[in-house]
Amino acid sequence: MLDVAFQPDRSAAEPIYRQLGSYLRALVAAGRLVPGEKLPASRELALSLGLSRNTVNQAYQSLIDANVVVSHVGQGTFVASRVAASPEAPPAGRAFAWEGLVARRTRALEIPEALLRPAPEPIRFEFRGGRVDPELLPRTALRRSYARAISAQLPDLANPLDPFGWRPLREAIARSLLARGIRCDADDVAITSGAQHALELVARVLIDPGDAVALEQPGYFGASLVFGAARAQPIGIEVDDEGLRTDQLARVLNRRRVKLVYTTPSAQSPTGVALSDARRSALLELADAHQIPVLEDDYDSEFRYEDPPRPALKTRDPAGQVIYVGTFSKALFPGLRLGYVVAARPLLTRLALARFRGDFGSDALAQAALAQLIESGALERHVRGLRRHYAARRDAMLEALAAHMPEGTRFRPPQGGHAVWVELPADVDSDAFFESMFAAGIAAARGDFAYLDGRGRGCLPLAFVNHPPERIARGIAEIGAIAKRHRTRRKSA
Amino acid sequence: MLDVAFQPDRSAAEPIYRQLGSYLRALVAAGRLVPGEKLPASRELALSLGLSRNTVNQAYQSLIDANVVVSHVGQGTFVASRVAASPEAPPAGRAFAWEGLVARRTRALEIPEALLRPAPEPIRFEFRGGRVDPELLPRTALRRSYARAISAQLPDLANPLDPFGWRPLREAIARSLLARGIRCDADDVAITSGAQHALELVARVLIDPGDAVALEQPGYFGASLVFGAARAQPIGIEVDDEGLRTDQLARVLNRRRVKLVYTTPSAQSPTGVALSDARRSALLELADAHQIPVLEDDYDSEFRYEDPPRPALKTRDPAGQVIYVGTFSKALFPGLRLGYVVAARPLLTRLALARFRGDFGSDALAQAALAQLIESGALERHVRGLRRHYAARRDAMLEALAAHMPEGTRFRPPQGGHAVWVELPADVDSDAFFESMFAAGIAAARGDFAYLDGRGRGCLPLAFVNHPPERIARGIAEIGAIAKRHRTRRKSA
Numbered sequence A, B: 001m002l003d004v005a006f007q008p009d010r011s012a013a014e015p016i017y018r019q020l021g022s023y024l025r026a027l028v029a030a031g032r033l034v035p036g037e038k039l040p041a042s043r044e045l046a047l048s049l050g051l052s053r054n055t056v057n058q059a060y061q062s063l064i065d066a067n068v069v070v071s072h073v074g075q076g077t078f079v080a081s082r083v084a085a086s087p088e089a090p091p092a093g094r095a096f097a098w099e100g101l102v103a104r105r106t107r108a109l110e111i112p113e114a115l116l117r118p119a120p121e122p123i124r125f126e127f128r129g130g131r132v133d134p135e136l137l138p139r140t141a142l143r144r145s146y147a148r149a150i151s152a153q154l155p156d157l158a159n160p161l162d163p164f165g166w167r168p169l170r171e172a173i174a175r176s177l178l179a180r181g182i183r184c185d186a187d188d189v190a191i192t193s194g195a196q197h198a199l200e201l202v203a204r205v206l207i208d209p210g211d212a213v214a215l216e217q218p219g220y221f222g223a224s225l226v227f228g229a230a231r232a233q234p235i236g237i238e239v240d241d242e243g244l245r246t247d248q249l250a251r252v253l254n255r256r257r258v259k260l261v262y263t264t265p266s267a268q269s270p271t272g273v274a275l276s277d278a279r280r281s282a283l284l285e286l287a288d289a290h291q292i293p294v295l296e297d298d299y300d301s302e303f304r305y306e307d308p309p310r311p312a313l314k315t316r317d318p319a320g321q322v323i324y325v326g327t328f329s330k331a332l333f334p335g336l337r338l339g340y341v342v343a344a345r346p347l348l349t350r351l352a353l354a355r356f357r358g359d360f361g362s363d364a365l366a367q368a369a370l371a372q373l374i375e376s377g378a379l380e381r382h383v384r385g386l387r388r389h390y391a392a393r394r395d396a397m398l399e400a401l402a403a404h405m406p407e408g409t410r411f412r413p414p415q416g417g418h419a420v421w422v423e424l425p426a427d428v429d430s431d432a433f434f435e436s437m438f439a440a441g442i443a444a445a446r447g448d449f450a451y452l453d454g455r456g457r458g459c460l461p462l463a464f465v466n467h468p469p470e471r472i473a474r475g476i477a478e479i480g481a482i483a484k485r486h487r488t489r490r491k492s493a
Helices: A016-029 A042-049 A053-065 A139-157 A167-180 A195-206 A221-229 A246-255 A277-290 A345-359 A364-375 A378-404 A430-439 A469-485 B016-029 B042-049 B053-065 B139-157 B167-180 B195-206 B221-229 B246-255 B277-290 B345-359 B364-375 B378-404 B430-439 B469-485
Strands: A069-072 A076-079 A189-192 A212-217 A233-240 A260-263 A294-297 A322-327 A339-342 A419-423 A459-463 B069-072 B076-079 B189-192 B212-217 B233-240 B260-263 B294-297 B322-327 B339-342 B419-423 B459-463
Touching: A016 A053, A016 B167, A042 A053, A053 A069, A053 A076, A053 B378, A139 A364, A139 A378, A139 B139, A167 A189, A167 A339, A167 A364, A167 B016, A189 A195, A189 A345, A195 A221, A195 A260, A195 A294, A195 A322, A195 A339, A195 A345, A195 B345, A212 A221, A221 A233, A221 B345, A233 A246, A246 A277, A260 A277, A277 A294, A339 A345, A345 B195, A345 B221, A364 A378, A364 B364, A378 A419, A378 A469, A378 B053, A430 A469, A459 A469, B016 B053, B042 B053, B053 B069, B053 B076, B139 B364, B139 B378, B167 B189, B167 B339, B167 B364, B189 B195, B189 B345, B195 B221, B195 B260, B195 B294, B195 B322, B195 B339, B195 B345, B212 B221, B221 B233, B233 B246, B246 B277, B260 B277, B277 B294, B339 B345, B364 B378, B378 B419, B378 B469, B430 B469, B459 B469
Parallel strands: A212 A233, A212 A260, A260 A294, A294 A322, B212 B233, B212 B260, B260 B294, B294 B322
Antiparallel strands: A069 A076, A189 A339, A322 A339, A419 A459, B069 B076, B189 B339, B322 B339, B419 B459
16 A cells, blocks of 8 residues: 655645645656556545545545546546656657747847846845835735725626726726826727837837837837847937937938837936937927837836926827837836837727737736726825835935945936936946946846947946835945946056 | 815715815816916815815825926916827827838738627627636635735735746646646746737747648637737638547648647637547647647636546647647636746747747736635635536536527537537528627627638537526527527428
8 A cells, every 4th residue: 555654734824635635646746656556545544644534535536626536436546547648758859849940030039048047146235127116015005906806896807808908997097197298088098018018019010020110229128129029120329418319310210211219208218317308399300200100118207306297298299199108017016017008099909909919918907906006096195105215215326326436437317217327437347347246146237238239338227216225325335346346447646 | 266166075985185186187187277377275275165274285286296286385386387288189181190100910910890899788698708707706715815915925026027927826837737647847837928828929939921820620719810910821620529630630731831730629619529539649640740839728628527638738748849828717717817838948938038028927916816826725626616617507508509499500518618619500590690699688709700711600609607507598598599580491391
């Protein structure tokens, strides 16, 4: 008979019959119970393990339901013969040759190994962007709104939704967009799984391989991922203290056909610069003159630290030429995966259908919980609190940068967003600097990820939203010390 | 001064300051408060409305935060001048010409208007597939697992996750796949936003325009959507009482190169037929001989009603040639949007990166709640209950079909899945039949959606999972009566 060495863990949350079931499954998986083998009678096993017979019966039943074992009346319970059909590993040389089958459109895409490697642990300071501080999450409001969505709205949400997204959420978003000066209604809004998904849908619907797309430099790496995967030809347009250089854009447009201009006017990603009024007008005039759509990624519009915010480009869009993208990744958290597009209806319909073909829709409970957070005012209150925290954190970072970074370091106070773009002095050995920083448990991106052409290796976008002010100050002091250690020239004098 | 006709609703959940804020926003939106206009002092407004001054101040503050108004110290509160920049509607003839800009790869795709139209209301009987009965949802377990995810796991979930999905969920899925005979670990699993998303990712990574893809006929319409959007050339392979006709597939493969075979072996979608053992062997031999990947969509494997289930094709896949797709849309609900792929690692890595480029990942809280439902055994208990309900509903439908449908109607007991595929007698005027059925508030799909070539107009896939047995019986009785009314020939004698 089977030698069963099962020890129930009575302090665990998992019921004992489940523990026993998992244990028996593991024996099957390990080949210690083989197909056709008879299991002990439940009474015997219960006795030998000091469990109730009912517990053993429940464990057996769960294995029967899972087809791991079969029960024959009057004969007993047997390991299912069909389950164990899978051999351990493919014999050497027999592995299926996938690489030759990869589509031409995908084959050329690099596999960015960095994305697949987890960050080094432990991270002592987190300065990477696109994140939020878990300490500041509105957990009570989230718990409440999910509970309500499950109790009250699940019957409406369980089954397939509108390809444009759950209508009450679209209504709530349309109402809240008035704060950005955008007048629209639910029919102008389509829900996406975050801003990245919105960009990807725009690329899917508008971009053929080889189409030119104008991107900011430095710029949002997610946009280059998307347009790269669409095999667009990216055209970099420089960014300065007023944002996207529309003079450069004008020269490009006079020379060649461009399919789309991508921009982050509220708080340029990653520099935090707000696009000036003059540039806004110039951009819209160019887009009109050349009949080119503008993709406005307003990913961080909730957060600005100096002037009153400028209204979205979308507010100056009588012809419906601007595609406006928003997200809740910053106001709530990136793991929520909810964003939206506001666009002219012929385009919006195509975007919604492309989305429907791709994954049928976004998580329904998340949509309902978010609608509830918007309508109850909880989101607005949360964002108001975040704004205060972020302003203090921004100031702490700017102060620490001024105090600790080596002379010659350049940075400018961001008018919005969540990061400061820092340029190290030319005499810092940036490779050695980044290596030491990572080794010290300081997570930060390297600036070249924001460029199409490998520039930016001496740049350092530092997010100030992930830690409280004092911790930011300590982290920047360490970064400053590391940078000073890696100066290749010493100051004369 | 402004004539404020605001009436607070003291019974509403929304706090009064928010109600007042919304009201004032509406006045701005309607142009009754114009840019630059001064709002009443908060004391005055509080007096005239019978509200506390604090309430009015909070309302004003929310409008300041939302940039609807601006406050100038010592001067008062004014409607923001920049907000109202958006003109009402584009002047005629100025609407941006989107259609000419749509990518060639997208332009050819039809806009299936049916997807955009909501179903006629009220629906008295719901027989469409791909849905679940909201009455059977495990709300308590869901509420508990979401609450736990928010309380305990949100810090780990808030920020960007692994491109393959949340590891504890991948571990839970890998363990639970043993029930299908599949031995794998978390590194073999990638989370997707439902099975549809998994199919789309496979198409994105493997299919170039013009590549041939073998699809079952009748077959899953979501697969034709995906491969159509990828501009594959679909090749229909007939389905009979043993599932996919491998003899036909063999003839096709001898004639031409096929890039991928898509199949639903557990419970063929939409017929519910299980692929026989002989056909399984034949399919795998063909795939091996021609070195073609098999995409196994095991969308409904939890539900089978006769024989013990056959193990997945993936269990007989030593070389890693089978791409296995699963989903929680049936065991829980489609709005959850969580599924997964198990595939050989070189392919899985490409799928995960394609997914990352597209939308960065699936909803994090849903992943955590689902992992919790699997690990606690709550999902298994729920599925066990569903299986009993579905078996009873299937039997009720089969009985009602036998009792009420006109003579000559053909259908076979489905061995798995959630629907019965019904073929009306040839003498039923199917156009008139479907029209009458819809008019009577009976929602059901028309069979031609499952064919690539317009066949199936006299077929009727009827899902039996959406209503309890007695209601199914009543609905089928109505459908039978309608079918009988629309016979074009009367029986002789």
